[in-house]
Amino acid sequence: MSPQAFLQLAVQTVLAPRDIARLLISARLGREALLTAFALVVALNTLVFAGMAVLMPPDPSVAIGNLSPLAFMLLLGGSVATAAVVITWAGRAMGGTAKFEDIALLLIWLQALRFLMQVALILISLALPGAGVLVVIAAAVAGLWVMLNFIDAAHGFGSLGKSVFVLFISLLGAVVGLSILLSLVGTSTLGLSNYV
Numbered sequence: 437m438s439p440q441a442f443l444q445l446a447v448q449t450v451l452a453p454r455d456i457a458r459l460l461i462s463a464r465l466g467r468e469a470l471l472t473a474f475a476l477v478v479a480l481n482t483l484v485f486a487g488m489a490v491l492m493p494p495d496p497s498v499a500i501g502n503l504s505p506l507a508f509m510l511l512l513g514g515s516v517a518t519a520a521v522v523i524t525w526a527g528r529a530m531g532g533t534a535k536f537e538d539i540a541l542l543l544i545w546l547q548a549l550r551f552l553m554q555v556a557l558i559l560i561s562l563a564l565p566g567a568g569v570l571v572v573i574a575a576a577v578a579g580l581w582v583m584l585n586f587i588d589a590a591h592g593f594g595s596l597g598k599s600v601f602v603l604f605i606s607l608l609g610a611v612v613g614l615s616i617l618l619s620l621v622g623t624s625t626l627g628l629s630n631y632v
Contacts, residue, residue, distance in 0.1 A: 442552075446549055446552060449545070449549060449582055450578050450581070450582060453581065453582045453585035453586055453589070454585050454586075454588065454589040456545075457542055457585065457586045457589035457590055458589055460541055460542060460545055461538045461541065461542070461589075461590060463541070465537070465541060467537070470537060470540055470541060470544065473541075473544045473548075474513070474516070474517075474540070474544050477544055477547035477548050477550075477551060478509055478512050478513045478516070478547070479509070480548075480551045481512055481547060481550060481551050481554065482505050482508055482509040482512065484551060484554040484555060484558070485503075485505060485508045485554075486505040486508075487558065488554070488558060489505075491558060491562070492558075492561065511614065512547075514613070514614060515610050515613075515614060516543050516544070516547060518609060518610045518613035518614065519543055519606050519609075519610050520536060520539045520540040520543050521536065521609075522605065522606040522609035522610060522613075523539045523543075523587060523602060523603070523606045524536045524538075524539045525609075526601075526602045526605040526606055526609070527539075527587060527590070527591040527593075527598075527602045528591075530591075530593070530598055530601065530602060531591075531593075532590070532591025532592060532593060532598075532602070533591060533592050534587075534590035534591045534592075538590045539587075539590055542586045542590060546579070546582065546583065546586070549579075549582075550579075553571075553575045556571065557571050557572065557575075583603060584596050584599040584600060584603060585599070587599040587602050587603060
């Protein structure tokens with residue numbers, strides 16, 4: 437895919453998220469392709485995280501500021517994988533029809549867009565330091581809109597209300613899953629302070 441086609445698809449994701457969800461799902465990627473794409477987006481987002489930490493050092497009092505790149509990679513990968521499982525399960529419990537591979541592909545695409553947005557944020561923050569906050573807010577709103585429509589299109593609900601409920605359940609599931617991961621691995625191993 438050319439950079440121009442990637443950017444056009446990214447813009448269409450915000451303007452017509454249901455159409456893009458159906459387009460992505462229709463690609464019917466195999467597990468090997470999904471795993472490769474998953475590893476790629478996690479690695480790219482980790483590189484951006486490490487780059488932002490160098491260019492704009494985070495506040496050490498914020499937990500995410502104490503994460504090492506490896507810890508960030510593990511948390512990001514774990515949260516995306518957990519979200520894919522929980523969104524699939526919660527959606528099916530509400531009558532949805534999405535397969536795990538469908539949800540995983542949509543979340544991987546969202547992580548690719550997250551990478552693109554992080555790169556744009558770095559460039560904007562360097563050129564116009566105050567504008568970064570506005571970009572973050574706009575990206576958060578657009579991301580929520582896209583995510584709800586992706587869930588709705590994948591599960592075939594025909595209702596954003598059900599998508600809101602599935603997203604809420606998945607967020608709870610992700611918090612529980614990551615809490616278990618952190619307790620098993622240990623926060624000091626991940627580079628977090630003992631007070632987190």
